[in-house]
Amino acid sequence: MRFIPFALLFGLVHAQSLPEMDVKNWKSGGRAKTLEVFANEVYGKVPSGKVASEWALDRESLILEGKVSRREYVLTLGGQLKVRALTYIPVTGKKVPAVLGLNFGGNHTIESDEWITKSNDEERGKAVGRWPVKLITEAGFALITIHCDDVDPDKDDGFKNGVHALFSEERTASSWGTIAGWAWGLSRVLDHLSEVVEIDESKVAVIGHSRLGKTALWAGASDERFAMVISNNSGCGGAALSKRKHGETVGRINKTFPHWFAGNFKKYDDKEEALPVDQDELIACIAPRPVYVASASEDDWADPEGEFLALKGAASVYALWQESPFQAESWPKPGEAVGAKHMRYHLREGKHDITAWDWERYLKAAQFLQE
Numbered sequence: 001m002r003f004i005p006f007a008l009l010f011g012l013v014h015a016q017s018l019p020e021m022d023v024k025n026w027k028s029g030g031r032a033k034t035l036e037v038f039a040n041e042v043y044g045k046v047p048s049g050k051v052a053s054e055w056a057l058d059r060e061s062l063i064l065e066g067k068v069s070r071r072e073y074v075l076t077l078g079g080q081l082k083v084r085a086l087t088y089i090p091v092t093g094k095k096v097p098a099v100l101g102l103n104f105g106g107n108h109t110i111e112s113d114e115w116i117t118k119s120n121d122e123e124r125g126k127a128v129g130r131w132p133v134k135l136i137t138e139a140g141f142a143l144i145t146i147h148c149d150d151v152d153p154d155k156d157d158g159f160k161n162g163v164h165a166l167f168s169e170e171r172t173a174s175s176w177g178t179i180a181g182w183a184w185g186l187s188r189v190l191d192h193l194s195e196v197v198e199i200d201e202s203k204v205a206v207i208g209h210s211r212l213g214k215t216a217l218w219a220g221a222s223d224e225r226f227a228m229v230i231s232n233n234s235g236c237g238g239a240a241l242s243k244r245k246h247g248e249t250v251g252r253i254n255k256t257f258p259h260w261f262a263g264n265f266k267k268y269d270d271k272e273e274a275l276p277v278d279q280d281e282l283i284a285c286i287a288p289r290p291v292y293v294a295s296a297s298e299d300d301w302a303d304p305e306g307e308f309l310a311l312k313g314a315a316s317v318y319a320l321w322q323e324s325p326f327q328a329e330s331w332p333k334p335g336e337a338v339g340a341k342h343m344r345y346h347l348r349e350g351k352h353d354i355t356a357w358d359w360e361r362y363l364k365a366a367q368f369l370q371e
Contacts, residue, residue: 023320031285035222037277038285042237043218044176044262046184047167051078055192058084061115067091068137069198072107072117075146075189078166083150084117085189086110088133089142089198097203097227097369098142099362100189102182102212103127106147119147130209132356139363140370142199144189148212151185152178156259173263179211179237180262183219190225203227203369207362209354210302211260214238221285227369228290230362232354235302237261239293241279241310243272247303250275280313287314288321292344292365297334299352305331311345318343337361341368 021030039045054076063070068088075083086107090096105122112125136143148154152162163181186206193201205228208216213234220229231239236248251269268275283291293311295304308331318325328338337346344365348357
């Protein structure tokens with residue numbers, strides 16, 4: 001069993017009070033304590049109590065020459081909130097792994113086909129390049145995507161709508177923000193994937209781009225049922241190290257998007273050095289499950305190098321399970337992918353986006369879910 005001094009990983013208490021860290025005490029205490037700090041100081045705590053949920057198939061069609069079943073499921077939360085899940089499943093006669101992620105504009109932006117329910121005024125098919133359905137399903141994966149606004153509106157509305165309206169607890173400085181609400185919604189979809197007989201609910205990767213990449217990391221860290229976590233250009237509050245203060249900072253993100261995080265996170269506006277945790281520790285909470293972090297060369301606002309360094313920092317915890325889990329010493333050149341089976345990173349040439357080039361690498365890294 002490999003041991004790592006806990007103090008080298010986390011600065012939550014004084015070094016002399018910490019035991020050496022191994023898998024057992026990391027899983028029984030270290031991880032939980034780290035997540036608790038993130039919940040209290042960064043993303044916010046989910047209210048106590050359960051919300052009733054129902055999952056129902058609304059409509060179905062065959063596409064891509066009958067090779068893919070395209071469906072719309074409706075997840076009803078608390079008897080009132082309707083979340084529509086656009087789902088693509090390869091027709092193989094056996095269970096398949098899946099990729100689950102939120103989208104920005106609405107499910108109808110994934111394709112131009114008028115069959116898909118239109119939920120707003122966004123142009124049909126405008127995000128087709130971000131969701132290459134044929135590529136994903138031909139690789140043997142199901143795809144489930146939902147509009148983030150179905151779960152919680154991406155605006156400062158006083159937390160009066162979306163999933164926040166399902167709970168009656170009085171808000172405090174540690175109450176959950178929209179990113180935690182989105183992550184909670186992803187977990188509620190995962191709750192019901194066992195009802196889709198063609199999908200193996202134990203082999204679901206969660207993915208997200210930009211603010212939804214922040215969401216994917218928090219969802220994957222806090223819910224161990226996700227078999228893999230993929231963060232694309234997630235930046236501040238996602239994969240990038242906050243204490244580097246490079247690109248978008250904590251102060252800037254809280255000013256522009258005051259609803260994303262817990263109120264406590266504002267304590268660290270322009271005071272990132274006072275944060276009790278940083279994003280390498282968030283990634284560490286995903287261990288030993290595979291994690292893939294990716295950046296874009298022209299996306300300095302998201303601090304690509306800081307995203308790489310956070311992943312590299314998390315390797316100390318992944319090393320509790322396997323030797324040399326990352327195997328990447330230096331930040332790669334644009335167009336290069338580095339890492340090992342459980343920890344991977346790439347720097348795509350170009351701007352802030354998610355492309356087929358990114359997806360090709362994610363799907364290749366996720367092939368272990370086919371086993």
